[in-house]
Amino acid sequence: MKKRAILIRILVISIMMAFSIIETKGVQASETCIECHKKITPGQVKDWSVSKHAENEVFCSTCHGGAHQSAGDVAKIILPDEHVCAECHEDQFESFKKGKHQFGWISMNTFHITHVEPDNLMEGGKGCGGCHNMGIKTEAQKKEQSQKGYRYQNNSCDECHTRHSFSKKEARDPQACQQCHMGYDHPQWEMWSSSKHGSRWFAKQRGALPKDAQAPTCQSCHLPDGTHNNRTAWGFLGVRLPLPEDKQWAADQRTILKALGVLNPETGKPTARLEAVKAMRLARLDRESFQEERDKMIKRCARCHSERYARKQLEMADKMIRQTDRLLAEAIEIVAGLYKDGILKKHADQLFGYPDFFYFMRTDYSPASSESYKRLPAGMSYIEQVLFQMYMKHRMRSYQAFFHMNPDYAYWYGWAMMTKDLGHIKALAAEMRATHMK
Ligand code: HEC
Ligand code: HEC
Ligand code: HEC
Ligand code: HEC
Ligand code: HEC
Ligand code: HEC
Ligand code: HEC
Ligand code: HEC
Numbered sequence: 001m002k003k004r005a006i007l008i009r010i011l012v013i014s015i016m017m018a019f020s021i022i023e024t025k026g027v028q029a030s031e032t033c034i035e036c037h038k039k040i041t042p043g044q045v046k047d048w049s050v051s052k053h054a055e056n057e058v059f060c061s062t063c064h065g066g067a068h069q070s071a072g073d074v075a076k077i078i079l080p081d082e083h084v085c086a087e088c089h090e091d092q093f094e095s096f097k098k099g100k101h102q103f104g105w106i107s108m109n110t111f112h113i114t115h116v117e118p119d120n121l122m123e124g125g126k127g128c129g130g131c132h133n134m135g136i137k138t139e140a141q142k143k144e145q146s147q148k149g150y151r152y153q154n155n156s157c158d159e160c161h162t163r164h165s166f167s168k169k170e171a172r173d174p175q176a177c178q179q180c181h182m183g184y185d186h187p188q189w190e191m192w193s194s195s196k197h198g199s200r201w202f203a204k205q206r207g208a209l210p211k212d213a214q215a216p217t218c219q220s221c222h223l224p225d226g227t228h229n230n231r232t233a234w235g236f237l238g239v240r241l242p243l244p245e246d247k248q249w250a251a252d253q254r255t256i257l258k259a260l261g262v263l264n265p266e267t268g269k270p271t272a273r274l275e276a277v278k279a280m281r282l283a284r285l286d287r288e289s290f291q292e293e294r295d296k297m298i299k300r301c302a303r304c305h306s307e308r309y310a311r312k313q314l315e316m317a318d319k320m321i322r323q324t325d326r327l328l329a330e331a332i333e334i335v336a337g338l339y340k341d342g343i344l345k346k347h348a349d350q351l352f353g354y355p356d357f358f359y360f361m362r363t364d365y366s367p368a369s370s371e372s373y374k375r376l377p378a379g380m381s382y383i384e385q386v387l388f389q390m391y392m393k394h395r396m397r398s399y400q401a402f403f404h405m406n407p408d409y410a411y412w413y414g415w416a417m418m419t420k421d422l423g424h425i426k427a428l429a430a431e432m433r434a435t436h437m438k
Contacts, residue, residue, distance in 0.1 A: 032069060033060035048164040058088075081154045082136050092157075092228050097136065099229035101156065103280045104134035105141065110276050111358060123150035131180040134159055174201065174217040181218070185392045186236070187413075191404035192218065214304050221300050233284060233293040238321050238399060241285045249322045252329035258354060259332045259391070265354040273358075317402035320410070324395045327418045331425045335387050338429060343436045344381055355384055357391055383428045390421035 037060065038045050048054055053062075063084055067076040078084075086093035096102060108114055108128050121127030123145045133153045137145070142154065155163075159180075160171040170176055174192065182189040192198045200215035209215075222230050234240065239257060243250040258265040261273045277283055284290040294314065301310030332355055338344040339353040346353035359380055380388065398414030401407075 033064075036070075044164055051165045051167065053164075053166060079152060079154045081142070082156055085155070085157045089157075092226075095228035096156070099227075100231045100235075100281065101134045101228075102136060104132040104156075105137055106135060107280045107282070108132035109141075110280065113359065119148055119150070123148055123153070125150075125153045129153070134180070172217070172219055174198075174219065177218045185396050186400065187397065187409065188218070188400065188404055191401050191406035191409050194408070195405040197405055216300075216304065220303075221297065224300060231281070231293055233290045233297065234318075234321070234399075235281075235283050236396075237283055238324075238395065239283050240290055241283070242287065244322070246322065249325060252322075252325040255329040255332050256325060256391075258336075259357050261351050261356050261358055265336065265352050271351070313405075314403070317399055320399045320402045324398045324415070324418060327422050328391060328395055331387055331390055331422050334425055334429050335383055338383070338432060341433075343432050344383075355387055357388060359384075359388075383425060383432065386421055386424050386428065390418055390425070394418045394421060 034045055048060070053059075063078075063080040065076075065078040067078075068074055082093060082096070108122070114122055114128060117127070122129040125133055134156050136156065137154070145153070158166070160176045161167050162170065174189075178189045181187075193202070197216050200209060200213065201217060203209045204211065204213055204215055222232075237260065239253055239260070239262075243253050254263060254268070257263040258268075261271060262277055263269065263274075264271050278285065284293065298307060298310050298314065301307075301313075335344070335355045339346065339355075344353075350356060350359070394414055394417040396414075397409050398418060399410075401409035401414055
């Protein structure tokens with residue numbers, strides 16, 4: 001929404017309040033809220049007072065409603081979701097809705113593991129839910145959450161411009177992405193910050209490079225020019241359709257798709273999970289949508305590099321995916337062979353007698369003290385845990401590091417670890433075969 005439209009909206013609200021078309025409490029409330037909260041939560045009032053909202057008369061009650069007026073009626077407060085922001089920031093809201101962040105909550109909830117882990121780690125906004133809170137929730141999802149006793153985490157917009165300063169400058173700082181884009185399976189923060197791109201950015205911050213020296217941030221490549229729509233060509237899983245022309249690579253990607261449960265390992269036909277992949281746009285499923293994202297990215301690189309240079313760098317990364325797929329497919333086939341020969345047994349809630357990456361790190365560990373652990377199905381074998389780590393941690397690092405220009409992650413934390421995993425899997429499989437009782 002344009003600035004004028006926002007100002008008009010504020011004006012309309014004020015006029016409606018003045019003529020008591022809507023509850024006039026709102027007007028007084030904006031005063032009383034601040035007066036009282038200066039004593040109750042002074043830090044918050046301070047933070048709000050440095051925001052553009054304070055400058056533009058967007059008060060506490062504009063977002064939280066005017067119904068709560070004292071310590072006794074706190075339950076009446078509205079905890080504003082993204083739709084409240086959308087009333088004045090429609091453009092950003094619409095753009096956000098088209099992007100990948102919109103799917104955070106849904107994709108987390110699609111996973112089986114989400115529903116057997118402690119709720120604190122999901123609805124409570126720590127663990128998976130701390131990062132996957134990103135995304136607009138349906139009314140039903142919000143209701144379910146509050147029934148479980150979790151009241152907060154209703155807003156995605158405050159993930160990058162945190163409340164109550166709601167600053168644009170903060171969201172443009174790459175550190176706004178750090179909390180979520182780090183660690184085990186997506187260490188983009190670590191990779192970028194220790195690459196030439198990142199170290200240059202830090203040098204600029206320290207004044208070691210002139211202000212106009214160029215250094216791309218996460219936002220330069222993923223959220224340029226005010227867009228809130230983030231999507232990449234390969235996505236997270238590093239698979240795509242149609243399968244590559246290279247025969248070996250196509251076969252290896254097919255093996256990985258089976259381990260993702262997207263292709264039936266017995267018939268090779270798509271399963272119901274392909275629908276989930278489509279719905280949450282987990283992968284590009286035709287040539288055009290891949291190329292569209294790829295071309296956009298190359299244009300972004302070409303602000304600083306030659307287009308030819310940029311294209312070459314990204315092609316190298318694609319080839320790296322091919323290399324990692326060879327190692328991974330070999331490992332999957334070894335474990336699949338253990339199922340085939342009856343050494344590993346399919347458990348009740350597994351789709352197929354085949355390794356399944358969507359089961360995550362599940363083990364047989366079930367402490368009797370925890371209610372939620374009682375819901376745990378049978379676990380993943382140790383050899384499958386090694387395989388999962390090879391896929392989720394080490395394959396991701398090998399190619400994500402190429403995209404984020406990080407030599408160390410590409411080799412030592414990525415490729416070298418994959419070769420080690422494969423060696424480990426071979427040794428475990430040999431031992432399992434040797435000790436298996438017919
Ligand atoms: C007379 C004092 C008083 C007034 C007036 C007041 N509040 Fe509060 N508010 C409180 C107290 C006390 C709490 C509870 C703080 C706590 O749990 O530590 C609270 C809690 C809140 C919360 C947090 C709710 C939660 O679930 O954690 C919000 C949001 C809030 N107030 C907003 C407002 C807004 C908006 C207004 C004006 C419409 C307002 N307050 C007016 C005293 C007041
Ligand atoms: C632009 C909208 C907006 C304005 C203006 C606003 N808030 Fe909030 N506030 C939010 C959002 C979003 C949340 C987080 C909701 C959630 O977690 O579900 C929140 C959460 C809170 C909370 C509970 C969480 C916490 O950190 O304690 C309190 C208390 C609160 N606001 C007080 C205030 C007060 C006091 C003012 C006025 C000085 C104010 N808010 C103005 C959007 C706003
Ligand atoms: C009643 C209208 C209104 C609502 C509701 C509202 N805002 Fe704003 N917001 C504004 C106005 C007005 C500005 C100042 C615009 C400007 O300076 O161009 C602003 C500015 C901003 C900015 C830019 C700040 C900067 O540093 O330049 C951000 C970010 C922002 N709002 C986020 C939010 C979020 C997130 C929510 C919901 C939690 C929200 N707003 C709800 C009216 C609103
Ligand atoms: C530290 C924050 C964080 C935690 C904790 C986390 N995730 Fe994620 N998750 C992310 C990010 C960031 C991505 C996107 C990574 C990428 O594209 O490289 C992601 C991707 C995903 C995807 C794939 C979505 C896609 O676009 O392909 C799924 C599904 C998922 N996570 C589920 C989970 C589950 C289930 C848990 C808990 C067992 C979890 N995540 C824990 C941040 C987190
Ligand atoms: C993933 C991080 C992220 C999330 C989530 C996010 N934003 Fe932003 N937002 C940004 C960045 C980065 C900018 C600065 C864009 C620029 O000017 O380069 C920005 C800018 C803005 C601005 C200022 C626009 C202007 O040009 O003055 C508003 C308003 C805004 N966002 C609202 C929202 C709303 C509403 C939501 C939730 C629907 C939201 N944002 C969610 C990263 C985010
Ligand atoms: C609160 C956590 C959080 C923050 C903060 C965050 N992200 Fe994300 N991001 C996620 C999650 C979760 C996903 C995966 C969404 C899904 O499950 O589909 C994701 C996905 C992405 C993707 C899409 C990858 C793909 O699959 O194509 C990009 C790009 C991205 N984020 C960039 C950013 C940037 C840039 C910032 C900072 C401006 C940022 N994110 C801030 C949680 C976050
Ligand atoms: C110089 C540009 C550039 C910068 C800076 C950058 N990225 Fe990326 N990012 C890429 C490219 C290129 C891809 C892969 C695109 C594709 O699939 O073709 C990518 C992919 C991603 C993905 C999808 C999974 C993956 O890693 O392949 C996420 C999520 C992501 N980046 C987040 C971030 C975050 C967070 C930062 C900052 C810490 C960041 N990126 C910095 C260029 C960049
Ligand atoms: C805002 C400018 C800018 C953007 C955008 C940008 N780069 Fe860079 N890049 C630089 C600068 C400056 C350097 C450091 C000087 C040099 O090595 O050329 C660099 C270095 C590199 C290096 C060498 C790293 C090393 O370790 O030697 C590669 C490879 C690279 N960029 C690829 C890319 C790709 C691919 C993209 C797009 C996905 C991209 N860059 C986007 C400015 C940028």
